[in-house]
Amino acid sequence: MAQDTFSGADGLLKVFEGEGVDVIFGFPGGAVIPIYDKLYHKIQDGSMRHILPRHEQGGIHAADGYARSTGKVGVCMATSGPGAMNLVTGLATAHMDSIPLVAITGQVKTFAIGKDAFQEADTIGVTMPVTKHNYLLKDPCDLPDVAREAFHIAKTGRPGPVLIDVPFDVSAGSCTWVDRDIPAIPGYEPPGKGDPEKVNQAAQAINASDRPVLYIGGGVLASGASDLVKELAERANIYVVHTLMGKGAFPETHELSMGMPGMHGMAYASHALQHAGLIICIGARFDDRVTGDPSKFSPGASVIHVDVDPAEINKVRKADVGIVGSAKLVLEQLLELVEPRQPGEWEAHLKEWRRTHPLAYDTDPSDGIAPQYVVEQLWQATEGQAIISTEVGQNQMWAAQYYRCSFPRQFLSSGGLGTMGYGFPAAIGAQIGNPDRIVADIAGDGSIQMNIQELATAVVHKLPVKIVILNNGALGMVRQWQDLFFDKRYSETILTGNPDFVKLAEAYGAAGFRVTEKDQVRPTLDKAMQITDRPTVMDFLTPEGENVFPMIPAGKTFEDMMETGPVGV
Amino acid sequence: MKHTISAMVENKPGVLARMAGLFARRGFNIDSLAVSTTEDPRISRTIITVAGDENTLEQICNQLNKLIDVIQVIDHTQDECVERELCLCKVASGPQTRNDIVQLCHIFRADIVDVGGETLTIQVTGDEKKIDAFVRAMQEFGIKEMVRTGKILLVRGQQAR
Numbered sequence: 001m002a003q004d005t006f007s008g009a010d011g012l013l014k015v016f017e018g019e020g021v022d023v024i025f026g027f028p029g030g031a032v033i034p035i036y037d038k039l040y041h042k043i044q045d046g047s048m049r050h051i052l053p054r055h056e057q058g059g060i061h062a063a064d065g066y067a068r069s070t071g072k073v074g075v076c077m078a079t080s081g082p083g084a085m086n087l088v089t090g091l092a093t094a095h096m097d098s099i100p101l102v103a104i105t106g107q108v109k110t111f112a113i114g115k116d117a118f119q120e121a122d123t124i125g126v127t128m129p130v131t132k133h134n135y136l137l138k139d140p141c142d143l144p145d146v147a148r149e150a151f152h153i154a155k156t157g158r159p160g161p162v163l164i165d166v167p168f169d170v171s172a173g174s175c176t177w178v179d180r181d182i183p184a185i186p187g188y189e190p191p192g193k194g195d196p197e198k199v200n201q202a203a204q205a206i207n208a209s210d211r212p213v214l215y216i217g218g219g220v221l222a223s224g225a226s227d228l229v230k231e232l233a234e235r236a237n238i239y240v241v242h243t244l245m246g247k248g249a250f251p252e253t254h255e256l257s258m259g260m261p262g263m264h265g266m267a268y269a270s271h272a273l274q275h276a277g278l279i280i281c282i283g284a285r286f287d288d289r290v291t292g293d294p295s296k297f298s299p300g301a302s303v304i305h306v307d308v309d310p311a312e313i314n315k316v317r318k319a320d321v322g323i324v325g326s327a328k329l330v331l332e333q334l335l336e337l338v339e340p341r342q343p344g345e346w347e348a349h350l351k352e353w354r355r356t357h358p359l360a361y362d363t364d365p366s367d368g369i370a371p372q373y374v375v376e377q378l379w380q381a382t383e384g385q386a387i388i389s390t391e392v393g394q395n396q397m398w399a400a401q402y403y404r405c406s407f408p409r410q411f412l413s414s415g416g417l418g419t420m421g422y423g424f425p426a427a428i429g430a431q432i433g434n435p436d437r438i439v440a441d442i443a444g445d446g447s448i449q450m451n452i453q454e455l456a457t458a459v460v461h462k463l464p465v466k467i468v469i470l471n472n473g474a475l476g477m478v479r480q481w482q483d484l485f486f487d488k489r490y491s492e493t494i495l496t497g498n499p500d501f502v503k504l505a506e507a508y509g510a511a512g513f514r515v516t517e518k519d520q521v522r523p524t525l526d527k528a529m530q531i532t533d534r535p536t537v538m539d540f541l542t543p544e545g546e547n548v549f550p551m552i553p554a555g556k557t558f559e560d561m562m563e564t565g566p567v568g569v
Numbered sequence: 570m571k572h573t574i575s576a577m578v579e580n581k582p583g584v585l586a587r588m589a590g591l592f593a594r595r596g597f598n599i600d601s602l603a604v605s606t607t608e609d610p611r612i613s614r615t616i617i618t619v620a621g622d623e624n625t626l627e628q629i630c631n632q633l634n635k636l637i638d639v640i641q642v643i644d645h646t647q648d649e650c651v652e653r654e655l656c657l658c659k660v661a662s663g664p665q666t667r668n669d670i671v672q673l674c675h676i677f678r679a680d681i682v683d684v685g686g687e688t689l690t691i692q693v694t695g696d697e698k699k700i701d702a703f704v705r706a707m708q709e710f711g712i713k714e715m716v717r718t719g720k721i722l723l724v725r726g727q728q729a730r
Contacts, residue, residue: 187640310631311635
C-alpha cells in the first residue's frame with residue numbers, strides 16, 4: 001500500500017491521471033486556486049493539458065463536445081459562486097443527453113458554508129436536478145475516493161454529468177493517500193445482459209414480424225453497439241430510423257437507412273414508424289419530438305424496448321417486451337436468436353415511400369442562398385467525414401436533414417435541452433479530442449453570438465474549427481412558429497444589430513468570409529478546409545423567411561404533417 | 570389508488586432533499602413520508618405513501634432507484650404488512666364531556682398524555698384505518714390541534730426486506 005501525504009488538490013490530480021484524463025476545460029477563481037496551483041507545473045511540463053475558455057459555459061460545452069466525440073469522460077472546472085452557476089446550463093445539457101462529464105467546482109471554506117460568504121452559492125442544491133449525482137466534500141481524505149466514484153458513475157450505466165463541490169480548505173488541506181479500490185456503491189449496479197426470457201420473446205417477435213422497423217437513438221452510441229445494429233439490420237433486412245441523438249449510429253448512406261423521424265424528420269421515416277407492425281427501439285426514449293401526441297403515435301405497433309435505464313421503459317409508450325440492459329450486450333444475445341429474413345412487401349413499400357417523399361427545398365431563392373444548399377455543399381466538401389456540431393433551431397434541423405452521418409460520434413447536438421450556444425464550444429472540444437478530423441459547427445446568427453467569445457480560445461490553441469453561419473437575420477425556428485401559427489407576429493425574433501461577422505472573426509485573429517452568391521459557397525468552403533492553424537468563420541446570407549419542412553406541429557400527429565410550406569406564401 | 574413503498578437509502582446528508590426534489594420535478598403526489606435509521610446505522614428506511622395508478626407507481630419506483638443513494642425500492646402493494654402510525658390529538662374537553670372522551674380512549678386503547686383546563690391531549694397508535702376512526706370520533710367533541718407521523722410498516726413473516 002503506497003502512502004504519501006498529499007493535499008486534496010494533489011489527490012484530485014492523481015485521480016485524473018489514473019482515469020486517463022489528458023485535458024481539463026477550466027476557468028480559475030479564488031476558490032479553486034489551490035487546485036490551479038498544483039496544476040501549474042503539470043501544465044508547464046506537458047503532463048496535463050488545460051484549455052481556458054472565455055466563459056465557463058464555453059468550457060463545459062467544450063468538455064461535452066470532447067466527451068461526445070471521443071467517448072471519454074469530459075472534465076471541466078470552475079470556481080465557486082458565479083463560476084459554478086455558469087456551469088448549470090452545460091450540466092443540464094449533458095444530463096438531458098446522457099453525456100459523461102465530471103465537473104469540479106470550488107466552494108468557500110467549510111466553516112463559511114451557509115453564511116452567505118463571498119462568491120458562495122448552494123451549488124449542490126442548484127445542480128441536484130441537473131446532474132446524475134453530486135458531492136460536497138468536507139474532508140481532504142475523502143477526495144480521492146469520491147473523485148474515482150464520480151468517474152465511475154459518470155461513465156457507467158446511463159452516462160451523465162457528476163459534480164464535485166470542493167471547498168478551498170479541502171483542496172488545500174492534506175491527507176495521506178492510500179492506494180485501494182473504491183468500495184462498491186450499494187445503490188448502484190448498472191444493468192448488463194438482458195433477461196434471457198425477454199430476449200427470447202423479443203427474438204421471436206422479430207422473427208415473426210412482417211412489418212418491423214428498428215428505431216435507434218443515443219443509447220446505441222453510448223453503448224458502442226453500432227456494428228451490432230448493422231449486423232441485425234442486414235441479417236433480417238430491417239429498415240433503420242435514427243433519432244437526432246442517434247445520427248451516425250447507423251450509416252445514413254446505407255441502403256437500409258430510412259432516415260430521421262419526427263417533428264422535422266423525413267416524411268418517409270415518420271411514415272415507417274407510424275405504420276410499423278413492430279418497433280424495435282434500442283437506446284431511444286420515444287421523445288415528444290419523435291412521437292408527437294403519444295396517444296396517437298403508431299397505434300398498431302407492438303414495441304420491443306431495449307434500454308439501460310429501466311425508468312425509460314413504459315414511461316411514454318407501453319412496451320410489449322421491455323428489456324433492461326446494455327444495448328451492446330442485448331444485441332449480442334438477440335443476434336444468437338434472430339433469423340435471416342428477406343425483404344418483403346413492407347420493405348418494398350418503405351423503399352417506394354422514400355423515393356416518392358424525399359426532402360425538398362427551393363434551390364434558388366431570390367433573397368439569399370438556400371441554407372439547405374450550404375449544408376449539402378459542406379457535406380460534399382468534407383466527403384461526409386467531418387465531425388459536425390450544431391447550434392439550435394433551424395440550423396440544427398437542416399444540419400440533421402442534410403448532413404448524412406456515417407460513423408459513430410460524428411454528430412454533436414444538444415437534442416434534449418436544445419441549448420443555443422452549444423455548438424461552437426462543443427466543436428472546440430471535439431477538435432481537441434480529434435485533431436486529425438475536420439470539425440465544423442453549423443450555426444445560426446442568433447446562436448453563434450451566445451458563445452462567440454470562444455473565438456479567442458480557438459485562436460489561442462490554433463484550432464481550425466469551421467463555423468458555418470446560416471445568417472437569416474432572425475431567430476429562425478421561433479420566427480417559423482410565429483409565421484405558421486401566430487399570424488406572423490414576429491415578436492422579438494428579428495435580429496437587428498448583428499455584427500459584421502468577418503470583422504469580428506478577424507478581430508479575434510480568426511479567418512472570416514462572407515458569402516452572398518450561390519456560386520461562392522463551395523469555393524469558400526474549400527478555402528476554409530485549407531486553413532489549418534486557426535478557426536474560420538463563414539457568414540452565409542440566407543433568406544429570412546425560409547422555413548424547415550417537413551413539420552409535424554407540436555402535440556400533433558403524423559396525419560398533420562406539413563411536407564412543404566403553405567402554397568402561395 | 571394509494572400505494573405504500575419502502576425505500577432503503579444510504580444514511581447521508583441530503584438524501585431526503587434528493588428524494589423530495591425528485592418527487593417535485595416529476596410531479597409525483599406524495600401523501601406521507603416517514604424516515605428513520607434502521608438496525609444498520611448506515612442505512613435509513615423511508616416509507617412513502619403515494620397516490621396514483623400502476624404506471625405512475627412503476628415510474629416512481631424506477632426514478633427513485635436511479636438516485637445513487639437509494640439502495641432498494643420495495644413496492645408493498647401485494648405484501649401482508651404490519652402498518653402503524655402515531656397520532657397526537659388535542660381535544661376540547663369540559664366536565665360534561667370528559668368521561669365520554671376517557672371511555673373512547675379506553676375503547677381505542679389510546680393514552681391521555683396531557684390534561685389542560687379545557688383540553689385533553691391524547692396519544693393513539695394503530696393502522697391508518699384505526700387512526701382515521703379515532704379522529705372521526707374525536708371530531709364530535711372538537712379537535713383543537715392534531716399531528717400524525719405518517720405510516721411506517723414492516724412486512725409480516727421472518728424475511729428481512
